[in-house]
Amino acid sequence: MNQHMRPEPVPFIDIAAQRRRLGKSIDDAVARVLNHCQFINGPEVTALEAALAEFSGARHVVTCASGTDALLMVLMARNIGPGDAVLCPSFTFCATGEAVALTGATPVFVDVDESTFNMDTASLTRGVATARQRGLTPRAVIPVDLFGQAADHDAISAIAEAEGLFVLDDAAQGFGASYKGRKLGTLGLATATSFFPAKPLGCFGDGGAIFTDDDALADTLRSIRVHGQGSDKYDNVRLGLTGRLDTMQAAVLIEKLKIFEDEIAARNEVADRYSRGLGNVVTVPRLASGCTSVWAQYTIRLPKGIDRDGFAAALKAQGIPTAIYYTKSMHQQTAYRDYPVADGGLPASERLSDDVISLPMHAYLDEATQERVIQAVRSALQA
Numbered sequence: 001m002n003q004h005m006r007p008e009p010v011p012f013i014d015i016a017a018q019r020r021r022l023g024k025s026i027d028d029a030v031a032r033v034l035n036h037c038q039f040i041n042g043p044e045v046t047a048l049e050a051a052l053a054e055f056s057g058a059r060h061v062v063t064c065a066s067g068t069d070a071l072l073m074v075l076m077a078r079n080i081g082p083g084d085a086v087l088c089p090s091f092t093f094c095a096t097g098e099a100v101a102l103t104g105a106t107p108v109f110v111d112v113d114e115s116t117f118n119m120d121t122a123s124l125t126r127g128v129a130t131a132r133q134r135g136l137t138p139r140a141v142i143p144v145d146l147f148g149q150a151a152d153h154d155a156i157s158a159i160a161e162a163e164g165l166f167v168l169d170d171a172a173q174g175f176g177a178s179y180k181g182r183k184l185g186t187l188g189l190a191t192a193t194s195f196f197p198a199k200p201l202g203c204f205g206d207g208g209a210i211f212t213d214d215d216a217l218a219d220t221l222r223s224i225r226v227h228g229q230g231s232d233k234y235d236n237v238r239l240g241l242t243g244r245l246d247t248m249q250a251a252v253l254i255e256k257l258k259i260f261e262d263e264i265a266a267r268n269e270v271a272d273r274y275s276r277g278l279g280n281v282v283t284v285p286r287l288a289s290g291c292t293s294v295w296a297q298y299t300i301r302l303p304k305g306i307d308r309d310g311f312a313a314a315l316k317a318q319g320i321p322t323a324i325y326y327t328k329s330m331h332q333q334t335a336y337r338d339y340p341v342a343d344g345g346l347p348a349s350e351r352l353s354d355d356v357i358s359l360p361m362h363a364y365l366d367e368a369t370q371e372r373v374i375q376a377v378r379s380a381l382q383a
């Protein structure tokens with residue numbers, strides 16, 4: 001093919017642009033760790049935890065090895081296990097339900113609201129009843145702040161309180177967003193996040209953190225993070241994990257956190273431009289009142305009758321990458337299909353899995369490039 005006929009490819013997430021912006025500050029931060037050689041539990045880990053506590057308003061921050069470990073560690077700390085049910089949305093990344101299943105407890109899948117992609121509270125109530133009918137003890141609910149937008153935390157907490165559940169917020173995609181003026185990290189018993197590179201606040205490898213205001217829970221989490229260590233380091237008092245965040249990743253995150261608010265503002269501008277450019281041809285994401293988003297993804301729904309594979313291929317031919325989060329909801333996947341779903345089924349999750357598609361989204365998407373994406377979407381729909 002002629003070079004001139006092939007449009008310059010657009011990155012889906014531009015981690016390199018951020019790397020160029022941070023340049024020397026990251027290089028210096030990493031060099032400091034290479035010099036002091038405290039690769040585990042170095043001073044940057046404590047400094048990052050303090051900075052994250054300040055940023056979110058949470059009393060305790062316990063960094064850990066991944067977002068999945070963050071979820072798992074809270075469930076372990078609360079002795080979740082066989083016979084227990086934990087309610088979670090089905091339309092999410094698999095780690096949400098996986099952490100539950102790893103403890104031996106039963107994930108019970110709940111539907112989502114089609115306009116926000118977040119947990120449907122009527123389905124949550126039905127899911128609790130479904131769990132009880134199956135002889136399980138409902139113990140916890142894991143709302144997910146999907147694609148960066150806060151879930152309806154007040155409504156979920158009210159149900160959790162009435163049903164005797166604790167709330168573990170999965171903010172792996174939503175950290176940095178707020179709900180009715182409160183930053184994620186301060187809602188529910190605990191909040192888990194991920195620093196996987198593609199998340200809104202990512203490191204250069206795997207990482208995660210847990211946020212809580214509960215002193216006893218924070219102590220237990222710090223013990224679980226190091227194999228269940230007790231006050232005598234040779235007498236482990238519970239089961240735990242190798243759950244620590246590396247010093248190197250903490251050093252990187254300290255620098256990235258300094259520009260995070262600025263990046264969130266830039267992501268919101270990108271989202272606004274998409275909504276203005278595409279709102280009359282596809283279903284664009286809607287923010288619920290009182291909720292903000294950090295736009296981990298910009299996910300649209302295609303009109304009925306549009307072939308999604310053909311649409312993605314048409315964009316690809318224009319150099320525009322897309323991704324589908326999620327072609328299968330959790331209850332439709334091989335490893336999870338035998339777990340219960342809330343009474344009434346999960347029709348919204350199934351419809352979304354059929355018609356969503358995500359467009360390039362990051363803080364460094366300039367207007368001209370974004371205009372190319374918008375025009376490519378519009379022309380693919382007319383074809």
Ligand SMILES: *Cc1c(COP(=O)(O)O)cnc(C)c1O
Nearest residue numbers: 066067068093095096172194196
């Ligand atoms: C990424 C993600 C996780 C898991 O995070 P890892 O750091 O990859 O383990 C959990 N939940 C959701 C919703 C995610 O998007």
